[in-house]
Structure formats: C-alpha cells, structure tokens
Amino acid sequence: MTKTHFFYALTLPDETKELLQQTSERIKTEFPFKKWLHHDDYHITLAFLGDAPEEMRQKSLENVNVALAEVSKFELYLNGMGIFGYLASPRILWAGVDPSEQLFNLQKKVYTACEEAGFTLDKKPFKPHITLARKFIGNAFQLNRMQELADISNRTYRLQGATVTLYQTHLGQAPSYQPIATSSLI
Template structure:
C-alpha cells in the first residue's frame, strides 16, 4: 500500500487556502489544485510498503513522538518547487519551522534505520497545486510574487496521521490508517 506520514491542515484554514487557490486560478495557468480534504504537510513519503513495514513505522512514530508535544504552526508565504523558471509545485510555507523540522528530522533518522532514504533539504510546506504545463507561466509568476508574503493563519498541531494514498483518475484519495496524538 502507498503510504505517507502527515499533519492535516486545520479545517479552519481551508477557506483561506481556497481563496489563494482562486487568485492563482485567475492566471489561467495549467494548475491541478489540491482539494481541501487532501491538504496536509508531508513529514515522510514511504511509497509502497507491506504490513511488516507498516508496523515498524507505527512503532517508530509512537516511540519518537514521546519527546514532542503539541505545537503552533504559522502559515505564511507562497513558494514553488523546484524554482520559478520551472514551476512544478506551488506551496504555502511555515513562518516558524524550527520545532516542525526538529520533529521531522527525528522521525527521518529513525525511518532511515529501517531502510528509508533520508530527506535532503526538508522544507515544511503545504502543497496547494501542481503545475501541469507552462501555459500562462508569466502571469502565474507575477501572481506568486504578489502573494509571496501572504499570511494564511495559525494552527495547533495535535496529531500526526499515517495515511494510505489511493490513486484515482480524478485525483488521489487519502485514508487515515493510524492517528498519533502529541502530548499537551
């Protein structure tokens, strides 16, 4: 099964993200937007795993988060991967990434011990759209520059979700396999 570990976007912030997506839509660029129910921060993408790996991952998350507690995330700014000359992914950034990165690195090191590659240059981000073609690229870049410092809002991170990704022609569907609660 195709899986990943994530932090779901607080539903109270969905509308603000939708408003940003609408502004990007006005550029008439060829963008496939992430649906509100699929908005999340990926901590680790595992790809296809079996039941044994699922159990190992679950045990690692349970043990690793013992040292972590709930934390606040401030969502601010629009960015792109890999760069503005060749935009593939449009995302919203995190204004206070230190604790988030500390959590991700701790998990990543533990996942590496069971055979998963370490992440390089991890950047906490919320993917909001994927660019399919270069249509209206200049208009898109102009709009991204305008939104570069947009403030989205804050959310309290209380849990992590181990998710199964089901690929469908109309877009992926995510199903929670397990929820891990951070201490208060």
C-alpha cells in the first residue's frame, strides 16, 4: 500500500500556472527531466506534514483557519528560475519569487499552527519556490542557457497570494496533488 502525504501550500492563480506551463514547454526539449509537474500541481509549499493521521490533520485545519483569520491577500512577483542539487545534474528545477515579508509571515503562521497540532516539521529555513520538474536526465545542464530559454528573469510577473490549501499526494497520477481543504485570505 502506498503511503499518502499531506502538505499546506500557497495556491497559485490559474494565470500563473499557465505562464509557468508555457515556460516549461519552452525548455523541456533541451533540458529533459524525469518528471515535469502537471501545471495544476504548481504551488509554494508552506508546511509538509507527511503521513498525517486524520485527527492531527483536522486539528491542523482548525489551527490554520484560526491563524489565517485576519491575514490579508498579498502580491508576489515571480523572479527567475533556479535549481536545487548539483549544477551538472539538478534534482529540482524551480521558479522563484521575490522575497516577501507577507509570504514569510504566512508560512510561519501555517508552520506554527501545524506544530501546535502535533506535527514535527522540517527545520530547514523556508526557501519559497515553485517546483517545475524533478531529476535532470540530460547530459550537460546549463543554468544560463535554461534561464535564457525560460525568459522570465527579466520580466515582472505579479500574482496574488489569496488561498492556502491542504493537499493530499497521489503519486503516479497527473495531477498528483488533490486539494482537501482551503483557507481564503481576507
């Protein structure tokens, strides 16, 4: 039996997902990755819960809703593309966002609400990004060439942070992430 995982994420507007899908299409051929995410799966992870028992998951939902009750919508700006892992063979290809105090505050509220529900969460610093692909399988990854093809580094793309979603993973499916519950910002 495959384990399922749950996570909270900032939901991206459809226009942003479409833009990132078009960007992925421009670079796919020259930069092959084992898995390209379905555009409906694009998000910014706020807290990864892992295998979440129902009772704890429900408590986290209650806590998150309370924590976000007076949080306002805010604007973010896409800011280029990058990788995690080795330059020659990256693990993750991502789109970034400009640093945002509102986003960091939102992540902290969601993270704390989940800890208060009993979850032990990753202690690594929050690095907001939107995963586009995983596991480079080509011969020679060239970051500069990929950024040139992607063509989002020198442009300003605005998006609104308006909804936090609890997702459940369904590995092997496309899209892989099923929305379970949402919390709208005011």
